[in-house]
Amino acid sequence: MASHTFTSKSLAGTQVRSTPSLAPARRPSRSxxxxxxxxxxxxxxxxxxxxxxxxxxxxxxxEVDAPNYLRTAERKKVLSNIESLGLLSAAEKAxxxxxxxxxxxxxxTAERLGLLSALERLLVSDPAAISSIALxxxxxxLGSFILIPDTNVAFAIAKYSIAAVLGGSAVLFFALGFLxxxxxxx
Numbered sequence: 001m002a003s004h005t006f007t008s009k010s011l012a013g014t015q016v017r018s019t020p021s022l023a024p025a026r027r028p029s030r031s032x033x034x035x036x037x038x039x040x041x042x043x044x045x046x047x048x049x050x051x052x053x054x055x056x057x058x059x060x061x062x063e064v065d066a067p068n069y070l071r072t073a074e075r076k077k078v079l080s081n082i083e084s085l086g087l088l089s090a091a092e093k094a095x096x097x098x099x100x101x102x103x104x105x106x107x108x109t110a111e112r113l114g115l116l117s118a119l120e121r122l123l124v125s126d127p128a129a130i131s132s133i134a135l136x137x138x139x140x141x142l143g144s145f146i147l148i149p150d151t152n153v154a155f156a157i158a159k160y161s162i163a164a165v166l167g168g169s170a171v172l173f174f175a176l177g178f179l180x181x182x183x184x185x186x
Contacts, residue, residue: 069123072183127184131177134170141166 073079082088091097101107110116122130145163150156 069183072185123180123183125180127177127181129177130180131174134172134174134177137166137170137173141170 107116141163144166145159148155148159148162150159
């Protein structure tokens with residue numbers, strides 16, 4: 001096995017040479033900045049093998065803090081806009097209030113079914129990944145519209161229904177990605 005020599009500069013400007021040992025790899029190391037603005041994480045990829053494509057033996061990435069949605073909503077004046085549109089008063093006139101939702105046990109049911117944790121995972125996920133789900137749905141919608149013949153009424157209903165559901169889902173995921181990007185923006 002060939003020995004590799006690593007060279008790095010020290011603070012005094014002199015070069016330090018070191019030869020790595022053949023000891024077993026250690027756990028991934030983490031270095032985090034003190035200010036908390038940007039956290040840099042250096043990890044050791046134990047499954048790395050030299051090849052044409054690859055990042056390197058050490059992977060450097062950055063951790064981002066979870067976005068503060070309340071601060072973002074306050075900065076964008078979401079509640080003021082909801083109030084100015086009259087949505088809260090319209091919901092109250094329709095008989096929809098927080099106490100009504102609580103008496104129906106809607107929140108506890110959503111928590112028991114795992115919907116609130118799914119919503120939390122959605123809010124911290126990548127908006128581009130959410131929007132990219134729209135492309136295969138759109139292609140499937142076009143494919144169903146083109147490939148399903150409309151020779152009789154049943155096939156025509158199936159063709160338009162499947163195309164509408166897939167196309168609507170594509171639009172929903174595309175818009176959800178942009179909405180999520182706007183919410184995560186700081």
